[in-house]
Amino acid sequence: MSFDLVLFGGTGDLCWRKLMPALFQAFKHGTLPDGARIIGVGRDDLSDERYRALIQGRFDNVELAKRPSADEFARFAQLLEFVSMDLSKPEHYAYLRAKLAQRQADTVVMYLATAPNLFATIAEQLAAAGLNTPHTRVVLEKPLGHDLASNRAINHTVGQVFTEHQIYRIDHYLGKPSVQNLFALRFGNALFEPLWRREHIANIQITIAEELGVEKRGGFYETTGALRDMVQNHALQLLCAIGMEPPINSHADAIRDEKLKVLRSLKAWSVEALKQDVIRGQYTAG
Known part of the structure; x- marks a missing residue:
C-alpha cells in the first residue's frame, strides 16, 4: 500500500521531538507501510537534502535509545521530502496537490502539527485545492483551540x-509507554484490578515532571500557556485512564464513553477552591 504522510509544521518542535522519532521507530521495526513517503511542510526554503540534514541534526537531541545510526538514518532519509509553503496562499496548495499526484498514493494523511489557529485555514485550503478526497485523512494535534x-x-x-x-x-x-501500560495495569492485571476501588485507594496524585523548559516555544506559550498545553489534555487524559470503568470492548467509541463518564463526574472549581488549592508559576528569563 502506497502511503503519503504530509506533516504541516514539518520543522517545528513537535515534529522533530516526537513525530520523527516515532516514525523512525515504526520504520526500524517494519510497522511503517511499504511505499511510505513523509513530506515535511514549512515556511523555510529547504531542499529535500537540507531538510534531511536538519532532521538528522535534530535526532542528536532525542533520547539515545531512539537515535538512529548513520546507516539507519540514511535508509530512513530516503522517505523524507520537503515542500516550502505559505499556508495562506492557495497556489502553494496547488503545488502540493501536483506533488501528491505524481504517484497517487493509496492513502494520504495530512498531519496538522501547527498552532490551532491555523487548523481552519489549512482545512479550507486543502478542500479548495481538491485535497480532501475520500482516501485522505486529516490529523489534528492538540490543543484544539x-x-x-x-x-x-x-x-x-x-x-x-x-x-x-x-x-x-x-x-x-497517549502514545507514551507509561500511559499505555496504565491500561494494562488497570484492566489486565488480576492482582490490581479488583483492588482499584475507592474503598482501597485513599488518594491519587498525578505528577507530570519535566526537565524541558520553554526553549524556542516562546511564541506558542505566549498564546497557549502551560495550563492549556498540559492540563486540559494530557493530565485529564491520565485522570480518565485512572478513574474510568472497564469499557465494554476496545473500540475507540467504548473507551471514549467511559472517559466521558469520568469527566462528567468532576466537580467544577469554585473561585474559593482555586484560590486555596491552585498554585501557578511564571517562567522568567534564564
Whole structure:
C-alpha cells in the first residue's frame, strides 16, 4: 500500500521531538507501510537534502535509545521530502496537490502539527485545492483551540470539508509507554484490578515532571500557556485512564464513553477552591 504522510509544521518542535522519532521507530521495526513517503511542510526554503540534514541534526537531541545510526538514518532519509509553503496562499496548495499526484498514493494523511489557529485555514485550503478526497485523512494535534468557542469553530470548519471518519483528533501523550501500560495495569492485571476501588485507594496524585523548559516555544506559550498545553489534555487524559470503568470492548467509541463518564463526574472549581488549592508559576528569563 502506497502511503503519503504530509506533516504541516514539518520543522517545528513537535515534529522533530516526537513525530520523527516515532516514525523512525515504526520504520526500524517494519510497522511503517511499504511505499511510505513523509513530506515535511514549512515556511523555510529547504531542499529535500537540507531538510534531511536538519532532521538528522535534530535526532542528536532525542533520547539515545531512539537515535538512529548513520546507516539507519540514511535508509530512513530516503522517505523524507520537503515542500516550502505559505499556508495562506492557495497556489502553494496547488503545488502540493501536483506533488501528491505524481504517484497517487493509496492513502494520504495530512498531519496538522501547527498552532490551532491555523487548523481552519489549512482545512479550507486543502478542500479548495481538491485535497480532501475520500482516501485522505486529516490529523489534528492538540490543543484544539484555546477555549470552547474556538474548539467548536475548528470542529465546524474541518467538519465542513472532511467527513467525521476522515478526522483524527490526537493527543500524542497517549502514545507514551507509561500511559499505555496504565491500561494494562488497570484492566489486565488480576492482582490490581479488583483492588482499584475507592474503598482501597485513599488518594491519587498525578505528577507530570519535566526537565524541558520553554526553549524556542516562546511564541506558542505566549498564546497557549502551560495550563492549556498540559492540563486540559494530557493530565485529564491520565485522570480518565485512572478513574474510568472497564469499557465494554476496545473500540475507540467504548473507551471514549467511559472517559466521558469520568469527566462528567468532576466537580467544577469554585473561585474559593482555586484560590486555596491552585498554585501557578511564571517562567522568567534564564
